[in-house]
Amino acid sequence: MCATTAMNTPLSPERTVVLFGAPRTSGSTGTLCDLFLSTCGGDVTVIDCFARGVAPCDDCGGCKKETRCVKRDMDDLYDAIEQATRLVFVTPVYNRSFPAPMKALVDRLQCYWSRRFVHGIKPPVATPKTAVLLTVCGSERDDGLCVQNQLEPTLTILHVTETKALHVKGSDGEVDWDTVAEQLNRL
Ligand SMILES: Cc1cc2nc3c(=O)[nH]c(=O)nc-3n(C[C@H](O)[C@H](O)[C@H](O)COP(=O)(O)O)c2cc1C
Numbered sequence: 001m002c003a004t005t006a007m008n009t010p011l012s013p014e015r016t017v018v019l020f021g022a023p024r025t026s027g028s029t030g031t032l033c034d035l036f037l038s039t040c041g042g043d044v045t046v047i048d049c050f051a052r053g054v055a056p057c058d059d060c061g062g063c064k065k066e067t068r069c070v071k072r073d074m075d076d077l078y079d080a081i082e083q084a085t086r087l088v089f090v091t092p093v094y095n096r097s098f099p100a101p102m103k104a105l106v107d108r109l110q111c112y113w114s115r116r117f118v119h120g121i122k123p124p125v126a127t128p129k130t131a132v133l134l135t136v137c138g139s140e141r142d143d144g145l146c147v148q149n150q151l152e153p154t155l156t157i158l159h160v161t162e163t164k165a166l167h168v169k170g171s172d173g174e175v176d177w178d179t180v181a182e183q184l185n186r187l
Pocket residue numbers: 022023024026027028029030092093094095096097136137138139140142143171172
């Protein structure tokens with residue numbers, strides 16, 4: 001999988017933005033992402049959070065004065081996310097959360113909260129979306145529900161109307177990827 005992939009299929013109205021949260025594509029998260037991408041049609045853009053490395057939100061207050069983040073380093077990502085019809089988060093679980101670069105990107109979506117609750121713009125993002133959350137965690141005891149709970153308010157603000165999730169556990173052992181592929185197909 002390459003860091004940023006754009007495939008144009010004019011017949012499909014689906015515009016998918018995949019936020020990839022792992023530091024490398026050769027691990028279990030990369031495998032899960034590739035399985036998902038093999039089922040995708042339409043325009044697909046993959047944002048590699050580690051490679052992109054957006055600045056964290058520092059609560060500068062800029063989005064309370066303007067309707068978008070005043071930091072310019074992810075303007076193209078805001079465009080892609082706003083125009084997407086499907087948002088996909090593919091991430092490993094780190095300390096029952098996202099790896100830091102994905103957390104930084106999610107925090108930078110706070111400008112849409114300001115749009116809704118400071119500027120009174122409803123909906124804060126015009127294009128409605130579905131969301132897919134795909135997580136991988138090393139142990140059998142944890143699962144990606146912790147990440148799902150964290151994301152829920154942000155997804156609401158982003159105009160997500162339906163979320164589907166698949167949480168793969170035990171990736172530090174053996175994962176039955178055929179079963180995961182079947183589960184993905186049923187999503
Ligand atoms: C910094 C760090 C924190 C982690 N925290 C957790 C955790 O809280 N729960 C868990 O089950 N696995 C945890 N893991 C294990 C990863 O979720 C697991 O190794 C996963 O397969 C990593 O994704 P990758 O194979 O795509 O690199 C952690 C791994 C790292 C490096």
